[in-house]
Amino acid sequence: MAHGSTALSKEYIEVAPSSPGQEKGSLTRIVQKMVFTVDHKVLGLMYIGSGLFFFVIAGIMAALIRIQLAVPNNHFLEPDVFNRFFTMHGTAMVFIVGMPIIFGFANYLVPIMIGARDMAYPRMNAFGFWMFFFSGFLLYASYFAGPGLYNAGSAPDVGWFAYSPLTSRAFSRGHSSDYWTLALFSGGIGSIATAINLIVTTVSLRCKGMTLGRMPLFVWTFLVVAFLVIIAMPPLAACQIMLLLDRYLGAAFFDTQNGGSAILWQHFFWIFGHPEVYILILPGFAIMNEIVPVFSRKPIFGYPIMVAANLMIAFISLGVWAHHMFTVGMSSVGNAFFAITTMLVAVPTGIKIFNWLGTMHGGKIRLELPMLFCIMFLFQFLIAGLTGIMLAVAPFDWQLSDSYFVVAHFHYVLIGGLLFTIFAGIYYWYPKAFGRMLDNKLGHLHFWLFTIGFHVTFFPQHISGFLGMPRRYYTYDAGRGWDLWNLISTIGVLFQALGVFFFVLNLVWSYWKGRKAGDDPWDAWTLEWATTSPPPDYNFEHLPVVHSRRPLWDLKHPDDPDWKYE
């Protein structure tokens, strides 16, 4: 019988052939699907995929920067090439790597986790993606088009926060700064569209029974992130508009010669820039919130406090921006205010770290790859937080502002914090998205190489920063005590690069050869594991009804459901 049915289905396929270019798996079909799709899952994967693509490019730039700095008086890179590299590295990592990857996670997971079939505005979702994608190419197009008619300049070389007056016409000739401006502006529009979409989806499309108090903390955290995006991105757009007016219509917002103020740019940029840091790190917390309980086999410790801590972080983050500007010479009141608000952030963040520890405490911890990355996050983010508090002390910052200590600090935040959780998230949800597990051996190679490489690269930068090495200098003289630390730092890059290589290899290899995952490989509790892997276009055949924070626990343990205790 089985034989017969196979023959039948074969015949059926032959009877109804696809039109040319429409065969399953053909390139045109894949491209068409990607271009026309409004499915939140496909868009989410496209966000993460293109984010990883830009990540590799910006990572190669970072590697070249480190090679240049490996030994004193090096001339591997020209000074102006070096300037372009650190600008493009920073801009790309924040705007076209960090943002799209976190939005990719949100896009893929938020609708499934709240039991919805798609985002609230699917087409606007696609619009947001394509705006980001366009902005990524606009930014890199500056390498070819930046010289402009006057053949001056190339890619932007003004640093990722583009302080005025570096961006004025006199100092930034050609069109490089315009590419930077317009890329960030269009990417910002896409981010705002996606953030509005996320908020509306979370507010209006939750499945029956999914009250705010039962929402997974992942969704809660992204709700807060999305609010931060819609409050913090418009100031960036506003200062880009002002910059364009300055450059092309002769306005003088940031032109000190004509009554403008260069400091105002710094204020406006950091009013966006500091919440941006939390926009990037809160998704890391979101991923922690999902993975730590599942791999500790315990519900999250202190759910309401975690929600409150998110809100506190978001609220405080709107009032800390000038801690980037202690060295411009603010009043002592200003310095004290921003130092105190900055230190206040440590309170909710500390609450979160203790709650994750509380979740792990007494749990049956499974040291699978996602959990390994999450545990490293705890250590690394602690270091990042401690150096952050040190830098919040204004007099301390006067000594170390714009030194490698700051570079080490924010790389511990963004790599040790965000990137490690992104890796954790990819190891955790890859089986859901593709139906296959990521390979364990390659994963461990990736984990150890990357963790070692990360610390070898960035820990010495604390020390070279203490010893006075300024950031953004393309080279340095021998004998200042910086040589050894820089050499160690560069050696670490090799490990990181190897780690990323094994990671990418793993992503590709496991897609075809990975072990079949099944619907719920981790024995988890949130709704995304209730559907098939990969989920169907409509996510759920019947929309779920939930009664507790862990709907799948209730399903698997009808004798002892969570809703009895909530």
Add this chain to the structure above:
Amino acid sequence: MEFINQPTAPEEEIPWRLPSTRKAGMICLIITESALFSIFVVAFIFYMGKSQNGPYPSQILEAPWLASAALIGSSFTIMAAEYFLKRNNRAMFNVWWIITVLLGAYFLGFTAYEWHDLIYEKHLTISTNIFGATFYSLVGLHASHVIIGLVLLTIVTITSLRNKLDHAHHEHVEMISWYWHFVDWVWVIVFTLVYILSPRYGIQLPPV
């Protein structure tokens, strides 16, 4: 694993109603726009009285009371239009809606006239001084929102005149009216700041 509704689940028959996606989306958009405006407002306040050369606001600005009244009034006429759409009184809806469009168009026309006057008669451009930069950017940002609003209002007008609109579209129309209210009430801030406060407090300070 197919998700099933647990038979053991508590029989809580709470009515499950969530906010409309349109309303939630429009509120988010308005928050975003407020954040955008607030930066331009802050820039305007920061630069009040810091122009290094004239013309100064006290010399050239005249408060547009009539145009402002028209714009604020349109906030009320659009409410009237909505009221009639809810009751499916299409004729009255059209009347009030078109009055709203005309009031908005009058405001925009006045802005065009004012800018022409400022640029050609009073010689204030965006590059003249820092007042010009902040004035044109803030008022221009608001005017561009009025233009977007007028486009939306006109689309509704055309739809309604072609008999394609009834009270089933009440919420769509209401969302446009929310946007229009936002544009109107931003004008209250802009008007107070630009035309009332800046000529009085924006006196040229001696160079520091």
